[in-house]
Amino acid sequence: MDKEYVMQIADTIRQQLLATTPMNVIWSWGALHGFFATEHKDMATLMFKVNGRLFKGDVLISYNEMDYYEIYLKDANGIRLAHPEVYFDQLGDIIDEIIERGTDAKEYEAFCEAEKVKLMRGKIG
Numbered sequence: 001m002d003k004e005y006v007m008q009i010a011d012t013i014r015q016q017l018l019a020t021t022p023m024n025v026i027w028s029w030g031a032l033h034g035f036f037a038t039e040h041k042d043m044a045t046l047m048f049k050v051n052g053r054l055f056k057g058d059v060l061i062s063y064n065e066m067d068y069y070e071i072y073l074k075d076a077n078g079i080r081l082a083h084p085e086v087y088f089d090q091l092g093d094i095i096d097e098i099i100e101r102g103t104d105a106k107e108y109e110a111f112c113e114a115e116k117v118k119l120m121r122g123k124i125g
Helices: 003-020 023-028 088-101 105-120
Strands: 035-040 043-051 056-063 069-075 078-086
Touching: 003 023, 003 035, 003 043, 003 056, 003 088, 023 088, 035 056, 056 088, 069 088, 078 088
Parallel strands: none
Antiparallel strands: 035 043, 043 056, 056 069, 069 078
């Protein structure tokens, strides 16, 4: 695959993710170590490391040329498909659900409240 093409697609994915996802959400993933252009399964891919509550490892967002993305998670256990069909405006919500928030809104709200209490008591950081 052409290196310039991979770089261009990965940059587009990065721009779409950053434009549609609040920065505090991205920060909650621990995604502070940069974004990388790569290839995965013959697809141009954006990869970044996360340290989320539910998943720690690499997130890969691959463009499959059917005009949607595939999200993969990579850790010590290997690489697995987390979501097969994602449009650009869904990237942040789907990734957040997979690696940080989960599907139980009340459980996540309770977790955040407990973390807030720890923070206010100086027990985080």
